[in-house]
Amino acid sequence: MDLVVFLPLILIMGAFMFFASRKQKKAMQATIDLHESLSVGDRIHTTSGLQGTITGISDDNIELEIAPGVITTWMKLAVRDRIEDSADDEDFDDIDEESGAVELTDRPAPKADGN
Known part of the structure; x- marks a missing residue:
């Protein structure tokens, strides 16, 4: 029961x-x-937040180029995800007229009063 x-x-x-x-x-x-x-040339994020380009792959390790000429060795298990190229990474100079974004222009600084 x-x-x-x-x-x-x-x-x-x-x-x-x-x-x-x-x-x-x-x-x-x-x-x-x-x-x-994963393949050579892929851009990836590691679990610690580092971004790099794969320059070599072995069974358990990968070699990442984290800066020009700086290559480090990481375990494959440290790879969190692949960085996909997207159109969102375009320059901010292209302003979408429909979104209502406003372009900032150089304006003279306001004059300081003696008060």
Whole structure:
């Protein structure tokens, strides 16, 4: 009789654990797929926030160029994601007229009063 009282709670907890494990498995598979698809020339973020370009790949490590001529070695597990080139990185000189953005212009500084 006491088990009947706890049955809904046990079912809810079981469902929660099932869906949480599925989400974790999907995330892990996405990370594995990313690590397997890395190639020389890809721009990436590491888990510590560093950005770099892959210059070499071995089984467990990658070599990243983090500045011109500066190459460091990282574990593949440190790769968080690939940096995709996007149109959002364009110069701010192109102003979208529909967005209502206003271009700032040079204005003379206000004169200081003696007050």
